[in-house]
Amino acid sequence: MLSDTFYWVLNMSITATLAGMVVLLMRQIRHIPRTVIYLLWLLPIVRFIMPFSLSYKYSIMNLLDGVLVKTVPLTTKGAMSEMTMTNCVRAAERYFPNEYKSNILQSVFSVVSVIWLVIAAIAFLASIIFYCAAKSEIRNAKHLEGNIYISDKLLSPAVFGIFRPKIMLPGYFKEENMEFILRHEEVHIKRFDNFWRVVAVVICCLHWFNPFAWHFLCKFLEDMELSCDEKVLRYCSEDQKIRYAESLIEYETRKTVFSSAFGGVKTRTRIEKILSYRKLTVFSASFFTVLVIAVAVVFLTNAII
Numbered sequence: 001m002l003s004d005t006f007y008w009v010l011n012m013s014i015t016a017t018l019a020g021m022v023v024l025l026m027r028q029i030r031h032i033p034r035t036v037i038y039l040l041w042l043l044p045i046v047r048f049i050m051p052f053s054l055s056y057k058y059s060i061m062n063l064l065d066g067v068l069v070k071t072v073p074l075t076t077k078g079a080m081s082e083m084t085m086t087n088c089v090r091a092a093e094r095y096f097p098n099e100y101k102s103n104i105l106q107s108v109f110s111v112v113s114v115i116w117l118v119i120a121a122i123a124f125l126a127s128i129i130f131y132c133a134a135k136s137e138i139r140n141a142k143h144l145e146g147n148i149y150i151s152d153k154l155l156s157p158a159v160f161g162i163f164r165p166k167i168m169l170p171g172y173f174k175e176e177n178m179e180f181i182l183r184h185e186e187v188h189i190k191r192f193d194n195f196w197r198v199v200a201v202v203i204c205c206l207h208w209f210n211p212f213a214w215h216f217l218c219k220f221l222e223d224m225e226l227s228c229d230e231k232v233l234r235y236c237s238e239d240q241k242i243r244y245a246e247s248l249i250e251y252e253t254r255k256t257v258f259s260s261a262f263g264g265v266k267t268r269t270r271i272e273k274i275l276s277y278r279k280l281t282v283f284s285a286s287f288f289t290v291l292v293i294a295v296a297v298v299f300l301t302n303a304i305i
Contacts, residue, residue: 003106004098006113007089008051013210014088015061015069016047019299020216026295027219033280034226034273036288041220043299045196048203048213055082056301065303073305084302116209123205135160138168148182157181162194180232180244187231193224226273233277245271 023040026032052074065071070090074083085095091105092098100106138160141151147164152171159165167185169178188194200217207213233241248270280288 001097002117003109003113004096006116007092007098007109008085009116009206011086011088012048012051013207013213015086016044016207017210017212019047020044020212022295022299023216024219027223033230033288034223035230036292038220038223038227039292040295041216041223043296044216045199045203046300048207049199052083052085053300053302055084055304056297057304058298059301059303060298061086061301061303069303071303071305082305084305086302119208120205123208124202127201127205138166141166141168144169157185159185159188159194162192162198165189165194180240180247183232183235184228187228188224191228193228196224197221222269226270229270229274230277233274234279241274241277245274248274 020043023037023043026040027037055071061069061071068088070087072085072087072095074085087095091109092100098109100109137153138149138151141149144150148167148169150169150171154168154170157167157169159167165188167182167189169181200220204213204217229244232244236244
């Protein structure tokens with residue numbers, strides 16, 4: 001049972017890597033807003049955690065089926081909504097439970113699956129410890145108003161928590177920058193960014209053996225911050241854009257994985273993005289919406305058997 005679980009986790013890791021590579025390529029297109037890229041990161045996230053999907057004639061997997069991947073049916077052929085699993089490893093002849101092509105493969109997956117589970121458990125435990133350590137930094141924070149607190153132990157503003165999030169400000173913050181700080185952190189709260197951070201970290205714990213998963217995590221967190229900036233800038237005038245950029249310079253950042261930091265990306269990168277930001281027209285917004293839907297359909301579905 002454990003070896004079968006790892007077998008499908010390994011397959012999910014491969015297909016998710018393919019989806020993540022597409023997102024990395026699209027990140028290189030400067031005209032695509034980071035808000036769009038941030039949404040596209042849902043593609044590898046879903047592929048990392050969903051072992052099955054619907055078959056569709058326009059899926060990118062149709063080009064790879066039979067060459068790099070094999071599609072395994074979960075429902076009877078001809079069903080209205082045929083569910084399938086993408087099999088890239090192809091080390092088994094029969095599935096559910098898996099019957100491997102040789103006793104050697106059976107032994108390999110039995111041993112490796114135990115190693116995978118042990119290290120995944122250690123990584124998950126380490127993440128919990130790291131979170132508790134980060135949370136201890138704000139234990140003695142002073143309440144300012146509402147859900148806003150001040151802590152001398154923080155180097156930059158951040159949001160802590162998922163269900164009852166708190167905006168934490170460093171003790172040296174300036175009140176004239178508070179407007180932009182609160183706007184930025186409130187966007188994180190409204191989008192449940194801390195929840196998606198936890199999801200991303202859990203995925204990396206499960207797929208610890210995949211170096212691309214960790215690279216995707218770093219880029220995902222960067223795009224989270226840059227897309228948050230875009231959301232704030234949507235309602236800013238040109239003068240406010242400059243003030244927003246100036247406020248970033250005052251905060252040397254320390255990124256905490258379980259908090260949404262005001263300065264989670266290199267300051268220079270964020271300032272360049274802020275000063276070059278242009279609001280989307282109705283046409284461009286519609287185009288990017290269609291683009292996200294089209295890419296999602298193509299990469300989240302499996303090949304037709």
